Amino acid sequence: MERGRSSKNQGATKSTTNKSKTTTGKKDHQSLLRKFFVEELQDIYWAEKHLVKELPKLQKAATTDELADAFGDHQAATEEHVSRLEDVFKMMGETPKAKKCEAMEGLVKEAQSIIEDTEEETATRDVALIMAEQKVEHYEIATYGSLVQLAKTIGMNEVADVLAETLQEEKEADELLTSIAESSVNEQGATEEGSEGEGEDE
Ligand SMILES: [Fe+2]
Ligand SMILES: [Fe+2]
Helix, strand or coil, X not given: CCCCCCCCCCCCCCCCCCCCCCCCCHHHHHHHHHHHHHHHHHHHHHHHHHHHHHHHHHHHHCCCHHHHHHHHHHHHHHHHHHHHHHXXXXXXXXXXXXXXXXXXXXXXXXXXXXXXXXXXXXXHHXXXXXXXXXXXXXXXXXHHHHHHHHHHHCCCHHHHHHHHHHHHHHHHHHHHHHHHHHHHHHHHHHHHCCCCCCCCCC
């Protein structure tokens, strides 16, 4: 694994054993990347379908209407992400297939345990839900960001455009959650911790 070591004192006697595959390996390299790309599509396809089922539970668990609406809207967007991925599979000449995404399963489990660990009808519940959902969005942003680049690399520019639409929507969802947290929920959550006023009268 250690490739970066440069040794200036190396003798010349053994230096002729290097094999370079750079000229012959190009086609294989391309098809391996394509294969990897399709596998990653299967992974995010599973993840999006899983989220379609799970987002309504987060919506139901939310305390404020604002957050519940955000989950509802993103659930609709997520259904669109699923159908976009089906389009992408078609554009690639592949049958849509879902491969279990362990990472997303874990992130969703974390969201579920947050629901169990926080009290209903509290702002703290919403703070925790936002945090859990932002982890999900960041996972999606990382995935789609890489997939867009990879699609371009393998010459599938139209596929890249479709995936970039979803990437943009994931970013918008993340920003909306940030603004909900910053505008009200976090402060309300802080009040719930029972902090006493410091003589401010209004
Ligand atoms: Fe999504
Ligand atoms: Fe998302």
